[in-house]
Amino acid sequence: MALPSAKSARPALSLTGPLRTLWWLLQSPRWAAVVTGVVALVALLGVLLPQLPFWARGDPAAEAAWLAQQRERFGPAAEWLWRLGLLDLFHAPWFAVALGLLVTSTVAYVVGRLPGIWAGIVRPRLRVPDSYFDTAPHRLRAAAAADVDALERALRRSLYRVVRFPEGAVTYLFADRFPWAAFGTLLGHGAVALFVIAAAVGSAGTFDTALLVAEGQSRPVLPTVASPRQMLVKVEDATGRFDPQGTPLDYRTQLVIYRQGEEVKRCQVTVNSPCSYDGYRFYQAAYFGYGAEVQVRDMRSGDVLYRETLALEFQRPAPFVRARDASGNVLFEGTVPVGEPLRLDLGQGPTDVSLAYLMVGGHSYLLGLWQAPDQGPRLLVASGDPSGGVVIGEGGRAAAGGLEWELVRVDQVPAARVTGFPLPPGREGDSALLQMTDVAYGTANASEGGRVPVAGLPGMPTLYLLGVSERPLALRPGQSAQVGDYEYTFVGQREFAGIQVRRDRSDTLVWVATGLLMAGLLMALWLPRRRLWMRIGPTETKLAVQGWPEVGLRREMERLLARAGVRADSRGGEDA
Amino acid sequence: MAKRRWGRPLLALAVIALVGLAIWWLEYRPQGGDAVGVGGGPYGPVDLPPGLVTAGTEVGPRTGMLAPDFVLPTLDGRDLRLSELRGQAVVLNFWATWCSPCRREMPLLVGAYRQFRDQGLVVVAVNVQEDVESARRFAREFGLPFPVALDRTGDVTNAYRLLGLPTTFFIDRDGVVRSVFRGPFVAPGQGKDVQEAIDEGELGRRIREVLQ
Numbered sequence: 001m002a003l004p005s006a007k008s009a010r011p012a013l014s015l016t017g018p019l020r021t022l023w024w025l026l027q028s029p030r031w032a033a034v035v036t037g038v039v040a041l042v043a044l045l046g047v048l049l050p051q052l053p054f055w056a057r058g059d060p061a062a063e064a065a066w067l068a069q070q071r072e073r074f075g076p077a078a079e080w081l082w083r084l085g086l087l088d089l090f091h092a093p094w095f096a097v098a099l100g101l102l103v104t105s106t107v108a109y110v111v112g113r114l115p116g117i118w119a120g121i122v123r124p125r126l127r128v129p130d131s132y133f134d135t136a137p138h139r140l141r142a143a144a145a146a147d148v149d150a151l152e153r154a155l156r157r158s159l160y161r162v163v164r165f166p167e168g169a170v171t172y173l174f175a176d177r178f179p180w181a182a183f184g185t186l187l188g189h190g191a192v193a194l195f196v197i198a199a200a201v202g203s204a205g206t207f208d209t210a211l212l213v214a215e216g217q218s219r220p221v222l223p224t225v226a227s228p229r230q231m232l233v234k235v236e237d238a239t240g241r242f243d244p245q246g247t248p249l250d251y252r253t254q255l256v257i258y259r260q261g262e263e264v265k266r267c268q269v270t271v272n273s274p275c276s277y278d279g280y281r282f283y284q285a286a287y288f289g290y291g292a293e294v295q296v297r298d299m300r301s302g303d304v305l306y307r308e309t310l311a312l313e314f315q316r317p318a319p320f321v322r323a324r325d326a327s328g329n330v331l332f333e334g335t336v337p338v339g340e341p342l343r344l345d346l347g348q349g350p351t352d353v354s355l356a357y358l359m360v361g362g363h364s365y366l367l368g369l370w371q372a373p374d375q376g377p378r379l380l381v382a383s384g385d386p387s388g389g390v391v392i393g394e395g396g397r398a399a400a401g402g403l404e405w406e407l408v409r410v411d412q413v414p415a416a417r418v419t420g421f422p423l424p425p426g427r428e429g430d431s432a433l434l435q436m437t438d439v440a441y442g443t444a445n446a447s448e449g450g451r452v453p454v455a456g457l458p459g460m461p462t463l464y465l466l467g468v469s470e471r472p473l474a475l476r477p478g479q480s481a482q483v484g485d486y487e488y489t490f491v492g493q494r495e496f497a498g499i500q501v502r503r504d505r506s507d508t509l510v511w512v513a514t515g516l517l518m519a520g521l522l523m524a525l526w527l528p529r530r531r532l533w534m535r536i537g538p539t540e541t542k543l544a545v546q547g548w549p550e551v552g553l554r555r556e557m558e559r560l561l562a563r564a565g566v567r568a569d570s571r572g573g574e575d576a
Numbered sequence: 577m578a579k580r581r582w583g584r585p586l587l588a589l590a591v592i593a594l595v596g597l598a599i600w601w602l603e604y605r606p607q608g609g610d611a612v613g614v615g616g617g618p619y620g621p622v623d624l625p626p627g628l629v630t631a632g633t634e635v636g637p638r639t640g641m642l643a644p645d646f647v648l649p650t651l652d653g654r655d656l657r658l659s660e661l662r663g664q665a666v667v668l669n670f671w672a673t674w675c676s677p678c679r680r681e682m683p684l685l686v687g688a689y690r691q692f693r694d695q696g697l698v699v700v701a702v703n704v705q706e707d708v709e710s711a712r713r714f715a716r717e718f719g720l721p722f723p724v725a726l727d728r729t730g731d732v733t734n735a736y737r738l739l740g741l742p743t744t745f746f747i748d749r750d751g752v753v754r755s756v757f758r759g760p761f762v763a764p765g766q767g768k769d770v771q772e773a774i775d776e777g778e779l780g781r782r783i784r785e786v787l788q
Contacts (some may be wrong), residue, residue: 061739107591194595218710219674225738226730230705232674258707261728295717296682301690304718305770306674420680425769485769512598518733542605 026108035102039196042098046089048343050083057091059514064223090200106193112380117186119203126163127172128544136544140557142566146541147224148173151534151564158560160530173534184524187516202506207280208285211499214238214291214309216259221280221501232258233282238497240287242441251287253497269499279503286498288313289441290414293432293491294571298424300485305521305545306422309494312414312436316354319369319379322406323360331403332360335411336434337464337472338369346380346391352464353380357471369410380409412439426486432467463490525549532557618655620731621646628659628751629637637736643668643747646732648702648725651712656700656725659751665692665786666747667766669700670727671739672706673714678742682718684761684779687770689722695787696749698722704741705730748786755782 025031050070056062070078070087078087093096133139148164148171155162155175165172203404211219211233233461236254243249250270257265257277267275268281288311296306316337323332338354346353346368353368366389368380375393382389383401390398392407399405413435421432439461463472469483475490482488532545539559547553558568624635624645635642643666645659658666669685671678682701689699699722703711708726715724727733736745744757761779774780 103595104592107595111591154719180613197595217674218706220672220705225740226704226733228729230730232706232710234707260705261726261731262709263707301687302719303683303686303770305678307717308679421654425772 009169012567013351022498023108023112026105027112028105029109031126032105032109035098039098040550042089042095042320043199043473045086049086049089050090051090056080057088059181086439090355099196102196102549103193104561106189106196110189110193113186115364117182120182120332124174124176124179124531126174127165130535133531133535133542136546137546138547138550138553138557140543140545140554140561140568142541142561142568143539144538144541145538145567146534146561146564146566148536148564151536152562154560154563157348162175169309169535171534173536174532175534176529176531178527178529179531181523181529184520184522187520187523189520191520193519194509194516196564198506198509199515201509202477202504206505207501207503209501210285211501212286212288212311212496213375213499214293214311214496215494216293217309219499228260229278230259231264231277231280231503235497235499236260238287238495240289240441240495246441248287251284251497253284255282257282263373279505283500283514284497285500288496288498289493290436290439291494291496292461293494294465295489297489298485299487303316303485307491309496310416310418311432311496312416314417314435315412315571316415316435317369317371317377317410318413318435318437319377320408320411321379321381322408323365324402324406325361326402335413336367337413337466338367338504339413339436339466339472341370344368363401365403377407377410379405381405398399401462411437414439422467422486423484426484427468429467435464435466436493437462437464442514461493484507543568588626590637595642599751610708611757619646619648620729621735621747622657623657624751628662630750631750633752637745637753637756639753642754643745643753644732644735646735647725648732651715651724651726653713654723656723658700660700660746661700662751663749664696664698666745667697667748667786668702668736668744668745668782669699670702670733670736670740671708672704672743674706679714679718681742681760682720683770683775684773685722686718687721688774688779688783691771692783692787700725702732704725704733704738746782747788748788754786757782777779 003204013391028459044173047280050073050331052063052066056066057225067078067087070082070554081087085094089095110200151173152162152164158177159179160175161179163174165174189410202359209223211221213219213233213235214449215235215238218232221231221233222229224230234256236256238251238253240251241249241265252270254261254268255265255266257275259278265275265277269275269282269284271284274283275281290312291309292310292312294306296383297304318335320335321329321332324330328421336356338356341352341354343350344353345351351372353370353372356367356369358365358367363383366382368382368389370378371379377394379391381392381398390400390405392398392405394407394409397404397406415433415435417429417431417433421430423429423432460476465471465475465488468486468488473481475481475488477490477492480487480489524531528547528549530545530547530549532543534544535542541564543557543561544555545557561568623643624642628642628645628711629635630642633640633642633785636645637644641741643658645657646655649653659670667688673679685699685701689697690700701720701722702725704727704770711724711726714720722761726731736743740758742760744761745753746755746757757778762773762777772782
């Protein structure tokens with residue numbers, strides 16, 4: 001049959017050829033340039049187009065919701081962008097392939113040159129033909145025999161490795177210095193590859209979120225409901241210290257990190273000293289000192305209806321007033337929180353007036369605060385009908401209801417309008433206005449100043465609840481008051497810590513790559529590599545040298561020959 | 577010859593593998609502290625006992641399906657298996673202390689439990705992935721009279737395919753999910769007390785539905 005002969009006639013299938021071509025291609029600088037260009041272009045697209053956020057990846061519902069947003073933005077094109085992987089570009093398989101090619105190419109370049117450089121270090125060419133001394137780009141000649149021993153001593157003092165070959169009347173000499181500095185460029189290439197990997201890793205896995213957590217409370221880090229990687233950050237203690245001018249001196253927080261119900265880390269964080277766990281870094285990003293923990297209990301059942309730590313994040317004006325009797329005795333001095341502005345006509349046209357009731361000496365007084373155009377704050381004090389009250393400017397005094405009233409100043413007090421706040425049954429509305437006075441900003445005993453003017457008298461704060469009853473409830477920490485069937489308790493002032501949580505998987509890689517790059521640049525640029533051959537005859541000395549940097553190479557070699565007792569001819573090889 | 581020919585490519589592969597291993601070691605290797613004491617083991621989703629599977633009814637966290645069974649530890653140190661509550665109407669509430677709406681609706685669940693427990697209602701509050709102390713403190717503050725189960729791994733929460741907290745499942749006496757309520761029930765305080773909020777709101781209506 002013809003089969004055996006046909007088989008023998010067919011050329012043997014060899015994988016060596018294509019693989020060798022691939023190997024050659026991977027080492028080619030042109031190929032590297034093409035791949036680099038493609039990766040750069042794709043990365044640019046990744047910056048310009050929105051990318052699927054980290055938290056939505058792997059969660060079909062979140063992914064679908066995000067994609068729906070993109071459909072609104074891009075219309076039908078969103079579908080094609082998604083299918084092409086352009087909306088999750090840094091996770092697209094083809095992007096990974098491109099990056100892989102770039103890294104492979106760089107590694108191939110490094111590996112391809114590694115053996116040659118290695119051989120040059122451990123097995124350098126010790127002898128060159130005599131003709132090389134007349135043709136080398138960098139060469140010198142002296143019309144006298146150098147002192148070989150002195151030459152060798154001079155070379156060794158300059159950290160050269162020296163090998164001598166005596167041949168009759170002629171001595172050949174080889175010397176080299178810092179040969180391993182040639183690895184510098186390879187380290188640089190390795191660093192580039194690592195930077196590429198770091199960029200890919202960073203783009204794929206960077207996570208950043210900010211949490212505002214009150215003392216004693218916790219917050220989840222990841223936006224998913226339940227995840228094996230979910231962590232809870234609990235703030236045990238938040239501290240803010242300020243100087244008398246209100247400038248922050250120090251923010252620090254005692255954190256506990258939980259995963260799956262177990263405490264996995266306990267640490268203190270500051271702005272510059274984060275805490276790390278599982279690749280996530282927890283920084284102190286902010287501090288907020290005006291928090292109030294409030295509880296509401298239904299006295300009929302004894303059940304707690306509400307217990308929250310509220311951030312009083314707004315500021316509202318509140319008059320600081322002083323009331324004296326006819327003898328000049330001060331009967332009241334302090335900040336009086338006022339309610340939401342009401343439009344009233346006090347005889348000068350409609351004005352937005354914030355009202356408050358104040359009990360002094362067993363009598364009730366109505367106070368109204370407003371901002372008069374071009375005149376500053378104005379305070380109305382009335383003991384009965386508002387139309388019969390007196391109006392006082394800042395720093396002014398006036399008599400009303402048998403007392404002398406003084407508007408000392410207008411403070412800014414921390415406040416919050418809380419919707420969904422439990423109001424006693426039968427009371428209209430669904431919100432309360434909370435204001436806190438006599439409160440210093442910053443951790444107690446550590447702060448003498450405030451970022452905002454300290455409201456009222458420094459000391460134990462007072463929380464005012466407006467809206468739960470006809471008159472505001474004023475509560476000191478730990479104090480309760482009953483309104484109808486509900487009991488309201490001001491549990492205490494609380495501080496908040498702003499915690500920034502970041503994960504950048506690439507940071508270690510970037511550090512390693514930076515280290516490699518620095519080491520490579522130092523080796524390649526700082527250490528002068530030299531390799532020289534000499535032929536020392538009875539009447540002349542010839543020298544050929546290779547090295548980098550070439551600047552000053554000739555003068556360096558002339559000094560070397562001078563130390564061996566010979567002077568180089570003015571003519572010789574080229575010099576850099 | 578073959579060795580020399582393949583030496584460099586193999587070295588390149590080795591370098592790439594080494595770099596990959598280093599990256600994995602530096603960035604992706606699991607760190608200590610991930611081990612969980614209570615999670616895993618006997619706790620988490622379990623198959624319904626064969627005798628409790630109704631023919632033709634699927635198991636799943638949707639309306640009309642048999643509620644997925646699970647075993648979880650409770651705050652009082654017992655193990656709670658959902659299928660063992662068969663014969664009683666169950667309000668299965670997923671919550672966390674950091675979830676403000678969960679905190680707001682919890683008094684309603686307490687009130688509803690007190691109101692309907694004599695009719696065979698059980699409330700199971702599943703705390704999602706928190707530490708025991710936080711859950712215990714919350715239960716003490718709010719005086720929770722019903723069992724609080726601890727889903728530390730989140731496996732049960734995921735089995736019920738939650739999109740957010742709070743989420744409440746209403747399971748009838750046959751173990752069938754009658755309705756799912758995502759989000760908080762309207763809390764008392766808006767001119768209503770707890771009793772009114774239950775009676776006039778979604779919570780009371782859905783509880784009565786599963787008690788039938």
